[in-house]
Amino acid sequence: xxxxxxxxxxxxxxxxxxxxxxxxxxxxxxxxxxxxxxxxxxxxxxxxxxxxxxxxxxxxxxxxxxxxxxxxxxxxxxxxxxxxxxxxxxxxxxxxxxxxxxxxxxxxxxxxxxxxxxxxxxxxxxxxxxxxxxxxxxxxxxxxxxxxxxxxxxxxxxxxxxxxxxxxxxxxxxxxxxxxxxxxxxxxxxxxxxxxxxxxxxxxxxxxxxxxxxxxxxxxxxxxxxxxxxxxxxxxxxxxxxxxxxxxxxxxxxxxxxxxxxxxxxxxxxxxxxxxxxxxxxxxxxxxxxxxxxxxxxxxxxxxxxxxxxxxxxxxxxxxxxxxxxxxxxxxxxxxxxxxxxxxxxxxxxxxxxxxxxxxxxxxxxxxxxxxxxxxxxxxxxxxxxxxxxxxxxxxxxxxxxxxxxxxxxxxxxxxxxxxxxxxxxxxxxxxxxxxxxxxxxxxxxxxxxxxxxxxxxxxxxxxxxxxxxxxxxxxxxxxxxxxxxxx
Amino acid sequence: xxxxxxxxxxxxxxxxxxxxxxxxxxxxxxxxxxxxxxxxxxxxxxxxxxxxxxxxxxxxxxxxxxxxxxxxxxxxxxxxxxxxxxxxxxxxxxxxxxxxxxxxxxxxxxxxxx
Numbered sequence: 001x002x003x004x005x006x007x008x009x010x011x012x013x014x015x016x017x018x019x020x021x022x023x024x025x026x027x028x029x030x031x032x033x034x035x036x037x038x039x040x041x042x043x044x045x046x047x048x049x050x051x052x053x054x055x056x057x058x059x060x061x062x063x064x065x066x067x068x069x070x071x072x073x074x075x076x077x078x079x080x081x082x083x084x085x086x087x088x089x090x091x092x093x094x095x096x097x098x099x100x101x102x103x104x105x106x107x108x109x110x111x112x113x114x115x116x117x118x119x120x121x122x123x124x125x126x127x128x129x130x131x132x133x134x135x136x137x138x139x140x141x142x143x144x145x146x147x148x149x150x151x152x153x154x155x156x157x158x159x160x161x162x163x164x165x166x167x168x169x170x171x172x173x174x175x176x177x178x179x180x181x182x183x184x185x186x187x188x189x190x191x192x193x194x195x196x197x198x199x200x201x202x203x204x205x206x207x208x209x210x211x212x213x214x215x216x217x218x219x220x221x222x223x224x225x226x227x228x229x230x231x232x233x234x235x236x237x238x239x240x241x242x243x244x245x246x247x248x249x250x251x252x253x254x255x256x257x258x259x260x261x262x263x264x265x266x267x268x269x270x271x272x273x274x275x276x277x278x279x280x281x282x283x284x285x286x287x288x289x290x291x292x293x294x295x296x297x298x299x300x301x302x303x304x305x306x307x308x309x310x311x312x313x314x315x316x317x318x319x320x321x322x323x324x325x326x327x328x329x330x331x332x333x334x335x336x337x338x339x340x341x342x343x344x345x346x347x348x349x350x351x352x353x354x355x356x357x358x359x360x361x362x363x364x365x366x367x368x369x370x371x372x373x374x375x376x377x378x379x380x381x382x383x384x385x386x387x388x389x390x391x392x393x394x395x396x397x398x399x400x401x402x403x404x405x406x407x408x409x410x411x412x413x414x415x416x417x418x419x420x421x422x423x424x425x426x427x428x429x430x431x432x433x434x435x436x437x438x439x440x441x442x443x444x445x446x447x448x449x450x451x452x453x454x455x456x457x458x459x460x461x462x463x464x465x466x467x468x469x470x471x472x473x474x475x476x477x478x479x480x481x482x483x484x485x486x487x488x
Numbered sequence: 489x490x491x492x493x494x495x496x497x498x499x500x501x502x503x504x505x506x507x508x509x510x511x512x513x514x515x516x517x518x519x520x521x522x523x524x525x526x527x528x529x530x531x532x533x534x535x536x537x538x539x540x541x542x543x544x545x546x547x548x549x550x551x552x553x554x555x556x557x558x559x560x561x562x563x564x565x566x567x568x569x570x571x572x573x574x575x576x577x578x579x580x581x582x583x584x585x586x587x588x589x590x591x592x593x594x595x596x597x598x599x600x601x602x
Contacts, residue, residue: 167525174525181501
């Protein structure tokens with residue numbers, strides 16, 4: 001009927017995602033044939049696969065931008081760096097998962113394939129210009145995460161978190177899809193490249209379709225990135241899900257969601273006079289709501305849930321600045337922020353995962369009391385992460401916030417800059433509470449239990465500490481690496 | 489052409505989508521909430537198909553390219569496939585909850601709050 005010529009495929013370009021997918025498959029096969037009560041083979045296979053995928057990403061870092069598979073897969077520096085961040089997040093999460101799952105008595109081997117596939121979904125999301133691919137990636141990421149959130153099947157908390165995440169995630173996907181439908185109606189294509197051309201037709205109907213679609217997509221993406229006022233699911237889901245899953249969710253799905261938000265927003269800059277004010281207020285609301293709600297929480301995972309909301313707000317502020325003045329502000333701030341956020345968040349969750357022992361887990365602030373005496377390394381690492389989350393100079397978190405702040409001033413968004421500064425000060429209170437309970441507070445009459453640090457957790461903590469400090473102490477070389485500037 | 493105008497398809501889609509969205513907020517049984525989400529996805533499918541069918545009148549410049557209208561129909565296939573995957577996972581989660589507590593009302597799910 002129609003002569004359809006298959007598009008050309010650049011295998012090198014799709015190699016990283018393919019490798020990660022295959023790693024998941026291999027993990028699942030090993031799970032099928034594994035000797036019982038031992039996940040070490042799956043862990044080793046997954047880590048190896050992820051390391052190879054990471055190496056292939058590093059190899060492409062300086063390759064020219066391009067696209068393959070009829071424009072469905074895109075390669076640019078932004079995409080590659082976010083993919084590297086996602087693979088890294090998955091790697092570190094797997095490192096501290098095995099001992100945690102064992103202590104929590106849920107040592108299911110299928111955890112590893114699922115988390116790896118979830119990563120692959122995120123990698124598709126950040127490196128595509130096609131809304132179809134973005135949607136598929138989003139669903140691969142989310143569906144795996146729904147299962148992972150409910151991994152602890154005997155626990156009501158975990159199942160409740162899975163159900164809440166699932167229902168709201170599917171709800172958000174429906175909004176996102178409805179938005180895609182209207183953009184398709186306006187442009188006749190699901191490629192993000194066609195938005196600008198359709199807008200310039202200057203047709204009232206087309207423009208209305210685009211605007212309506214943009215609004216719906218924004219709602220869907222705000223749900224996924226946990227931006228206020230669509231953030232209410234976040235603390236519940238973060239608290240209920242197993243700690244290692246929460247760590248992956250906090251870092252990984254945030255990177256992917258922000259990546260997509262960036263792609264969608266930069267593709268539709270023509271619509272910006274309509275949605276820029278909306279994003280401006282969403283950013284203010286997200287930063288403030290996240291911080292003030294976190295201040296009254298008693299559960300560490302809930303605090304971190306709200307903290308991730310306010311961090312999403314900071315990144316959104318950087319995104320608003322970028323969209324407002326794209327010629328002056330590059331993507332480097334967002335990438336730097338996401339990297340430093342990933343390191344410190346994963347690190348905190350790695351330490352918190354130690355509170356699981358013999359099937360029980362305590363994640364209240366008071367459960368951290370006396371951590372310093374039980375495990376000095378864990379407490380010391382926690383102090384570094386908390387310092388970075390607060391934004392104490394010479395940690396990654398400080399420079400991340402500083403770059404956002406200076407971008408906001410460059411873009412003449414003084415109100416956002418002030419809100420960001422005030423919120424950073426408010427956040428000191430609850431971050432310090434975590435540090436206080438871990439280092440200063442003495443144990444009460446009830447002794448707290450902490451499982452011993454396995455090698456995996458130690459490596460994960462040390463890697464995150466190095467990451468946080470490296471981003472802080474060598475921020476200029478890191479920035480050059482991100483922007484691709486060659487220094488002589 | 490005696491067809492129903494595009495507007496009515498979009499209106500029906502919007503009505504279905506709104507019904508679904510309101511249902512998600514109002515209903516208390518997770519299975520019903522999930523059915524409402526499915527209704528929203530079907531509204532999306534209807535909208536895609538309507539746009540695909542009417543693309544010649546809507547986008548005169550690209551009318552002759554089969555890619556234009558095939559894209560919409562292809563999207564529908566993908567949406568259905570993904571929705572099926574979501575059903576599998578969603579019903580699994582609801583089953584797991586039912587096993588733990590023998591009832592699944594979302595209002596009673598308050599183990600998590602701060």
